Amino acid sequence: xxxxxxxxxxxxxxxxxxxxxxxxxxxxxxxxxxxxxxxxxxxxxxxxxxxxxxxxxxxxxxxxxxxxxxxxxxxxxxxxxxxxxxxxxxxxxxxxxxxxxxxxxxxxxxxxxxxxxxxxx
Amino acid sequence: xxxxxxxxxxxxxxxxxxxxxxxxxxxxxxxxxxxxxxxxxxxxxxxxxxxxxxxxxxxxxxxxxxxxxxxxxxxxxxxxxxxxxxxxxxxxxxxxxxxxxxxxxxxxxxxxxxxxxxxxxxxxxxxxxxxxxxxxxxxxxxxxxxxxxxxxxxxxxxxxxxxxxxxxxxxxxxxxxxxxxxxxxxxxxxxxxxxxxxxxxxxxxxxxxxxxxxxxxxxxxxxxxxxxxxxxxxxxxxxxxxxxxxxxxxxxxxxxxxxxxxxxxxxxxxxxxxxxxxxxxxxxxxxxxxxxxxxxxxxxxxxxxxxxxxxxxxxxxxxxxxxxxxxxxxxxxxxxxxxxxxxxxxxxxxxxxxxxxxxxxxxxxxxxxxxxxxxxxxxxxxxxxxxxxxxxxxxxxxxxxxxxxxxxxxxxxxxx
Numbered sequence: 269x270x271x272x273x274x275x276x277x278x279x280x281x282x283x284x285x286x287x288x289x290x291x292x293x294x295x296x297x298x299x300x301x302x303x304x305x306x307x308x309x310x311x312x313x314x315x316x317x318x319x320x321x322x323x324x325x326x327x328x329x330x331x332x333x334x335x336x337x338x339x340x341x342x343x344x345x346x347x348x349x350x351x352x353x354x355x356x357x358x359x360x361x362x363x364x365x366x367x368x369x370x371x372x373x374x375x376x377x378x379x380x381x382x383x384x385x386x387x388x389x
Numbered sequence: 390x391x392x393x394x395x396x397x398x399x400x401x402x403x404x405x406x407x408x409x410x411x412x413x414x415x416x417x418x419x420x421x422x423x424x425x426x427x428x429x430x431x432x433x434x435x436x437x438x439x440x441x442x443x444x445x446x447x448x449x450x451x452x453x454x455x456x457x458x459x460x461x462x463x464x465x466x467x468x469x470x471x472x473x474x475x476x477x478x479x480x481x482x483x484x485x486x487x488x489x490x491x492x493x494x495x496x497x498x499x500x501x502x503x504x505x506x507x508x509x510x511x512x513x514x515x516x517x518x519x520x521x522x523x524x525x526x527x528x529x530x531x532x533x534x535x536x537x538x539x540x541x542x543x544x545x546x547x548x549x550x551x552x553x554x555x556x557x558x559x560x561x562x563x564x565x566x567x568x569x570x571x572x573x574x575x576x577x578x579x580x581x582x583x584x585x586x587x588x589x590x591x592x593x594x595x596x597x598x599x600x601x602x603x604x605x606x607x608x609x610x611x612x613x614x615x616x617x618x619x620x621x622x623x624x625x626x627x628x629x630x631x632x633x634x635x636x637x638x639x640x641x642x643x644x645x646x647x648x649x650x651x652x653x654x655x656x657x658x659x660x661x662x663x664x665x666x667x668x669x670x671x672x673x674x675x676x677x678x679x680x681x682x683x684x685x686x687x688x689x690x691x692x693x694x695x696x697x698x699x700x701x702x703x704x705x706x707x708x709x710x711x712x713x714x715x716x717x718x719x720x721x722x723x724x725x726x727x728x729x730x731x732x733x734x735x736x737x738x739x740x741x742x743x744x745x746x747x748x749x750x751x752x753x754x755x756x757x758x759x760x761x762x763x764x765x766x767x768x769x770x771x772x773x774x775x776x777x778x779x780x781x782x783x784x785x786x787x788x789x790x791x792x793x794x795x796x797x798x799x800x801x802x803x804x805x
Contacts, residue, residue, distance in 0.1 A: 326539050387452035
């Protein structure tokens with residue numbers, strides 16, 4: 269018999285904030301309870317295996333309407349990489365004009381996610 | 390520039406932009422006046438997601454959400470000023486208002502048949518939440534700190550204490566941490582967090598930021614800059630308990646202690662204010678007690694979703710359109726919306742049977758398995774839960790409103 273572990277977590281997919289309990293035996297997920305939608309179930313499994321978040325920040329802009337442009341990762345990235353990504357973004361400076369959706373950093377730290385602009389500058 | 394407009398919109402945030410777009414689409418002549426140096430309002434400084442789920446059916450960041458609205462505004466080629474302030478609105482006659490406006494080009498007067506007031510809200514400041522002590526550098530409201538960091542690229546501080554655990558405070562805690570600052574604590578007066586649970590999880594727990602419930606910052610200390618805050622436990626009546634003081638070293642205090650509709654200019658024009666919303670009293674067209682002055686967005690009532698703000702902007706524009714078309718709104722039989730059990734606030738305040746209406750309301754206490762009831766018109770809606778932090782939005786059709794002779798009560802009752 270492998271060890272049984274239970275994880276209680278709060279779903280962050282929507283404002284409801286359901287409490288979801290995930291049961292793991294060894295490295296197998298044997299139970300997910302408490303979710304109220306399929307996205308919640310998916311989130312809970314992902315959160316136990318490899319927590320991911322979307323990164324949001326601003327980077328410097330040269331010669332634009334604003335000194336910064338808001339950016340985000342176009343898909344969630346592993347949570348533990350976020351501080352490293354933030355340090356990398358602190359070094360980035362782009363030239364104006366910048367349009368919404370423009371790729372600022374491609375495949376950031378090899379995560380497969382691009383950092384894209386979310387504001388004009 | 391013309392000398393008279395069908396409508397002048399004051400405020401270039403989501404409510405004002407949406408109102409101007411709708412007014413222009415309805416064929417009105419429109420001028421928009423914004424006091425910041427750019428259009429877009431607060432979403433311009435909101436780099437986080439959670440915007441637009443209702444309106445665009447997509448999860449957008451604040452900046453992405455407002456970008457779409459601004460693009461539409463530009464397509465319509467609507468006249469506007471930035472860096473401009475409205476000093477005064479003079480209700481010159483029933484059908485005309487005069488606005489005194491100061492711009493970079495000078496001070497001038499504009500005549501308007503209607504005004505849509507969409508100035509948003511102001512943030513509550515130290516004196517309103519009982520913080521005493523030194524008035525030193527390093528005390529900011531959340532919005533000020535957000536503007537510095539996310540528009541102008543300046544870090545407001547390094548060692549931060551946040552006052553207030555509403556969604557704004559929580560999101561700022563995460564934002565500061567990601568930018569390399571150390572958020573030492575979030576201080577909450579109430580015994581429970583003010584924001585959504587999911588924000589407590591992803592903004593505080595993800596980063597190990599302590600949340601002090603039933604605590605208040607009672608004092609700020611420092612010589613030139615903030616050096617520490619004194620935090621005190623509060624009792625069930627929210628009064629500080631002597632002897633429980635604790636000091637937290639920090640260089641910055643960020644106040645995220647709630648918003649109040651910003652009404653300075655229309656208050657002077659004489660609109661009636663609702664003490665519950667702290668915004669104007671309005672009818673189903675979102676018209677205030679001064680005919681021809683409409684209001685939308687956080688200037689009307691503090692909203693939790695930008696989607697509702699945009700919707701109110703559009704509703705106010707439709708009201709202004711009716712006003713201009715008919716030389717005033719039609720005389721209707723208005724029924725007062727009365728706040729019943731567990732309803733803390735509700736707008737609009739008056740409903741008419743010729744007009745479908747969207748009601749925005751908040752409860753006083755959290756409850757589960759309840760019904761939202763309008764007894765006079767026999768309408769009931771089952772809700773799994775209600776919470777003070779989450780606005781209730783409900784539509785009533787004109788024919789439903791017509792069933793009531795007099796007032797219409799809105800109440801939350803247990804679902805037996």
